[in-house]
Amino acid sequence: MWGRLQTRDRLRRIGLQVESNCPLCGRDSKTADHLLVQCIYVRSCTNELNRTLQLSPQYNDLDNMSAWLHKPITSRFKSHKIQCIYAALVYSIWMQRNSAIWQGSIEHYNKVVQQIKTDVWMRIQGVMPKKVQEKDKDWLR
Numbered sequence: 001m002w003g004r005l006q007t008r009d010r011l012r013r014i015g016l017q018v019e020s021n022c023p024l025c026g027r028d029s030k031t032a033d034h035l036l037v038q039c040i041y042v043r044s045c046t047n048e049l050n051r052t053l054q055l056s057p058q059y060n061d062l063d064n065m066s067a068w069l070h071k072p073i074t075s076r077f078k079s080h081k082i083q084c085i086y087a088a089l090v091y092s093i094w095m096q097r098n099s100a101i102w103q104g105s106i107e108h109y110n111k112v113v114q115q116i117k118t119d120v121w122m123r124i125q126g127v128m129p130k131k132v133q134e135k136d137k138d139w140l141r
């Protein structure tokens with residue numbers, strides 16, 4: 001699935017002239033692994049998100065990130081919450097990448113992380129099961 005992203009290396013392979021540097025960090029890397037996992041900007045977002053959520057995942061590419069996301073954690077609710085947060089993270093990074101390309105600016109990673117937490121919390125409240133432990137409810141606030 002990750003090979004379908006229209007990253008710059010894929011656009012170049014189909015013959016389009018595009019810059020080879022990452023739009024987020026400026027380094028010479030254009031793979032989906034770099035854009036969504038390895039980029040220093042993405043690592044800043046991910047590290048801050050993991051720090052506030054007390055997570056310590058070990059992965060260095062999209063396949064390993066996906067494998068980590070599908071491992072059961074302490075509770076089904078918490079596993080789904082983490083998957084939701086990481087989906088929001090990937091979406092936010094993609095939006096920052098587009099903003100870097102089209103508007104020439106990106107948000108500070110702290111602001112991105114705060115927005116992810118706010119968005120996910122608002123969405124989760126609507127589908128929160130009745131039997132959720134208080135510590136799981138407090139986890140995102």
Ligand SMILES: [Zn+2]
Binds near residue numbers: 035038041
């Ligand atoms: Zn980068």
